[in-house]
Amino acid sequence: MNNIIDYYNSFDEWGRLDREPIEFQVNWHYIKKYLPQNGNILDNGAGPGKYSMKLATEGYKVTLTDLTPKLVEIAKNKAHELKVEQNFNGFHTADARDLTVLEDEQFDASLMLGPLYHLQEEADRIQAVEELYRVTKRDGIVFVAFMPRIRHVLTSLLHPENWKPNNEMDNIAQFAQTGCFNHEDEGRFTGAYYFNVEEIKPFMEGQGFESLALIGSNIGALVSSDNWSYWRDKGENEFEKVIKLLTEKASDPNVLGISSHLLYIGKKKSNI
Structure with a gap:
């Protein structure tokens, strides 16, 4: 875990999502589609809080956790800067495998958009998803990121x-x-x-979730900088059509293996 903390202490994760806007826009499109209209939301492994700030801006009550203290502090500062502090119920430094700082069945929906990237042992991955299950309400929606x-x-x-x-x-x-x-x-x-694509749904279902969708968050990762420049140079209207196309095609199962990140969307079963 120390290597992970060291990496994110020096890496600009907020900037990455700005530099690769497709991933954030696609994820947010599908997150918003499946989110309840209001409620308490957990952003677990939130990094500097890019998604948390969007959720808070939309009026959700957000709890943020991350392994890296520096990123939790950045998130606090972002909330203050954006004047959405009142929509946060807490900022916690916590390992996704141990969310004892949070109560059972506390959240209407939960995001975990990063922790599974770094858990190389299956037992650790299961533990993180079990914790997500524990803190999410019955029939609550979860959004979990994977790398194919x-x-x-x-x-x-x-x-x-x-x-x-x-x-x-x-x-x-x-x-x-x-x-x-x-x-x-x-x-x-x-x-x-990195997961095999065909293993993701069975893995999550084995931990008590009903699969709703699996999305290719960033199929645009195949597009080079020169290609992006070409479409941007054609004007905002044409570029927006590119974004719209990639968002629509994100749900096509044929593109999952070429996307740099995947978004699993599931529902906590009432009983397992």
């Missing part, structure tokens, strides 16, 4: 020197089997776990 394994295989083939040790085919083959990735270069995204 096949996408990282393809990314490694395309940019091998950027994803060491996946600059060697034997290492890529091993990664394809295990889903575990540990970057050779210090300070890079590491200690990561």
